[in-house]
Amino acid sequence: MISSAGKKRVIISNVLPSVDDGLFPAKTIINQKLNISADIFADGHDEIAASVLIKYSSEKLWKEYPLALVNNDHWIYSFVPEKIGTYQFQILAWIDAFASWKNGFEKKYNAGQEVDVELKIGVQIVEGALKNATGKNKAQLQQWLSLLNETEGIEEKGSLIKNNTITEALYKSKDKSRVTTYPRIFDITVERERAGFSTWYELFPRSASAEPGAHGTFSDVIKILPRISRMGFDVLYFPPIHPIGKVNRKGRNNSLKANDDDPGSPWAIGNEKGGHKEIHSQLGTIKDFKKLVQESKKYGLEVAMDIAFQCAPDHPYVLKHPSWFKWRPDGTVQHAENPPKKYEDILPFNFESEDWEGLWKELKSVIEYWIGTGVSIFRVDNPHTKAIPFWEWVIKEIKNQYPETIFLAEAFTRPRIMERLAKIGFTQSYTYFTWRHTKKELEEYVTELTQTNLKYYFRPNFWPNTPDILTPELAAGKENGHIIRLLLAATLSSSYGIYGPVYELNIDEPMPGKEEYIHNEKYEIKHWNWDFYTKTYEIISRINRIRKENASLHSTINIKFAETTNEQIICYVKYDEDYKNVLIIAVNLDPRNTHSANIKLPLLEGFEWDDNITVHDLLNGDKYHWKGDWNYVELNPYDMPAHVLRVAVNNTI
């Protein structure tokens, strides 16, 4: 059988942005320029025309926009999505017979060749297009043909052709039997700005009370909103706020036996008072929670909920939906385990349950319930221990109805699984940043995140610490270590977060032999001095203000590393699209010693370094003069372990 594509000579391939060639949507941010591109070519030397059809998913009609050739057969259209949700696009291309002819005509004419016959060929081409033309386009083509006919003299005709006004009309009158259409339609998920640029602060509301010994409440959290807001955060994330299981409850320091007054881990969700849709009564009521969500907004803070889809043994689901759990032959429910280790305070859901549909729908309703309270950011606990097809379905369902929803995957897991969770819809993901410390490790990891296909779908969120992780760099690095890791997180990734107030208070005592906090807040109520200020607090506030004011820090992928002569000094340049905002950031990775280095500024495509550059250090106000090649820095970690240098572009800063 002969292909039906006989006359479709143009080839389209390598369509971008795409993830697994269209199996998953690429991600972007509303009102940001997105390059839609493809490799487009044909046999021979004919001129090609190409366009992209774009529509918002719920629209019926496609709009057509022209692609332009950039280089090496790669064509681009810069698209700025103006709505959040899903857009779709498809690429078309065809031989542009008129442009091919015009090109040859002009060369022959300029070379003094006889062009009478050529002119007739041009007329034939336009007459051919007339057959596909309608309305205004038809009239325009007819008018042009008449004009060409009436024009006297070959030079006058030539100039009419050169300045032709019928490109648009020809474009719209193309012969469909010669148009190649790329066989796949690609989706783009457009999200709100905070999906790509967010600054997270995690705290345990039960430790928010000003009164020692008291159980914190949502009202207590409202009192500390000014402090968190002053530090410049915009997402306030709470561990689960639900009733905590009493059966097999863990005690302080993760001990197997809890004392009567031990509050238990908030991730052991559910007891006889309720489960994932209830609030632990000591924190307050649902009304108090809604008030907190609203008050937070006044301080520029959005509340993020924890989604931990697992149950304490006394969660109401166990009795009501026994089929959602694995039952053992001795009549007990299977608890979580990693043999020979047992986690008897936690029951996982059985995603292979015969009633998996019932389970999926109920879990979806949990997310919907909290959306109903005003929450639209969710931090998902260990998504990699729940069936991945479930997440794909539930995120799509939720985002169809509530496209503003943001899901952060706590996917501290293997690379392929992290990637998959991002592909199937998670907005952001925790990363390996927490364990990348040397210059080489950081450069390699950030390069992988920003220079490979990951950039189309994986949005990193860098966390120097979490309630589960206190790295040796923080524990041994003391305050300087805290400042260094924070500055790296805040400038390497457009989204980052800390678990506080232990972070800004420089709490650094580990469990002996472990990379964890001792006296962990997961198992006990803490009393913090919310009026205590540290250098770390001050630097957090400065860098978060700098982040807000500098567009180059609102995206992660716009980074180039600079060569430095000292392994303890890392340096990178961040820039915005038009190079109006260019930052040179240099960080001393050693919390104990002053280091110096020579730094070579990297090549940036489309930007030239001046020979003499004025830079302002946004961290301390200093002004330096740099050159366009090698420059010297010296960083004392006890003073300030980093420069965040804004480059004066065109004498403005």
Next chain:
Amino acid sequence: MISSAGKKRVIISNVLPSVDDGLFPAKTIINQKLNISADIFADGHDEIAASVLIKYSSEKLWKEYPLALVNNDHWIYSFVPEKIGTYQFQILAWIDAFASWKNGFEKKYNAGQEVDVELKIGVQIVEGALKNATGKNKAQLQQWLSLLNETEGIEEKGSLIKNNTITEALYKSKDKSRVTTYPRIFDITVERERAGFSTWYELFPRSASAEPGAHGTFSDVIKILPRISRMGFDVLYFPPIHPIGKVNRKGRNNSLKANDDDPGSPWAIGNEKGGHKEIHSQLGTIKDFKKLVQESKKYGLEVAMDIAFQCAPDHPYVLKHPSWFKWRPDGTVQHAENPPKKYEDILPFNFESEDWEGLWKELKSVIEYWIGTGVSIFRVDNPHTKAIPFWEWVIKEIKNQYPETIFLAEAFTRPRIMERLAKIGFTQSYTYFTWRHTKKELEEYVTELTQTNLKYYFRPNFWPNTPDILTPELAAGKENGHIIRLLLAATLSSSYGIYGPVYELNIDEPMPGKEEYIHNEKYEIKHWNWDFYTKTYEIISRINRIRKENASLHSTINIKFAETTNEQIICYVKYDEDYKNVLIIAVNLDPRNTHSANIKLPLLEGFEWDDNITVHDLLNGDKYHWKGDWNYVELNPYDMPAHVLRVAVNNTI
């Protein structure tokens, strides 16, 4: 709507080998090991099982083979295709409930935990599998359950489980509702050995006569077969052997006016005596040609035909099928052009003809005609100036019927077009090697060909010269330059070719100011001394023998470049799959000066360099002792510009 994939927890992605995620087949060679692989993982810690279904395209039944986990969630099955043609494969994966349970059971048992209930769970799992089991598998599972039941003592039961014999039976009794099937079926094109390893010699038969002034014949070519065979070539490629157009025939040195005795370019095909299915009568008859094809085989040479789908103005097609050409309003046929340049001796086919189907079928019949004479290798002239969908169709059609057919694309064109021609079926392609001269250029280009996705579908064929190209490196490099470029082509690519005898005779006079031969054989009949031997001839013979005897030179992608301390010395290691054949090749790129360098041997995955290495230079028989790190070489281009060092592995060479 809820996904139907509810219980299918395993994810499959990144299936390899694949080209554009299955849009095009990957290529491989018969009887060579091919790794079929995928990233496979699930939520949680359960054990996974995975398999690949494989079948030859014409077979009905799939065979199933197990994949094994290598690292980082990447699974592999090593497949050795035993037939040429198309194979298909598809990947499956599922949670292995029994293995997951067995794993936990053993850990708990070893930790001294109570396992009575665990044992019952294991029995439940096997009982579950029984529901999907039939025949022998069912019997085996039942027998094992009985045996487990009868076995006394937990230790004995434990050992029965540890040494279980039911993996295979469980594997075949899997619950299909829990099996993930990757949604695409992938094709693999399996070709004969010469598709991947070939050594080409191009000559003009009309210059084959021993008698000065005489037009060479196929019989004359038979007389020089021994010479070509002694040099170690295995493909003998002729420019077109068809009647040559008389209208607008080109004269010597591409002049616009031919003299009466000028033979014309063989690529201007067709005159009143016939076209693409006829033989130029001065060369001989179709019978003579068939005889040449058969005689060549006796010398280990396969004849390759040129396929140049274009016509001289007097080709019979022009009268018989006017619709296959573009007609101008003045009643003339459109000739080839690149305005303002005209090529009036050549008419291109119009692939947008309304009778494109008729054209496609006729062109296919041309290839079939020559296959009928015993030819199965075709060198396709300028495929990038004919519609690409045509090639996709015709190659598929031909290879379905004649899977042994080899197509070499003379695609000296832009990168995306070269790549596309390889994707749609061309077996091999001309490359940019001809213009890659410095160490950096060669390393970058060969790395791109061998370390990117190109390795799955693009098989390079390196040509130092062609009738169209005499590079400055050959023209100015004289005999040394010819030897250097030949050794590079012969060892960097498993397929390479030269245009002779100008190459081995070191003919090097260019057209002034151009990178072309003066007095080009394309426009005149030459008389060569076929009994003249040169150093170049001798080196060609040696390196082609070395190629035959060393498996590491039968593949292009098995290469690692070594660091050297001199930009004029390039060094690379070639190796076979089991590292039984390891070559270190060092070439001095400067034809005029002796150079020396220190060379650092590269890291090879799965191979360790001994501290003391014995190497034998296969070019001259010398023996050296190398160390496993840095080594010294000195290469005099007037003596021998290269080492081809075979490494003694396990004291054998």
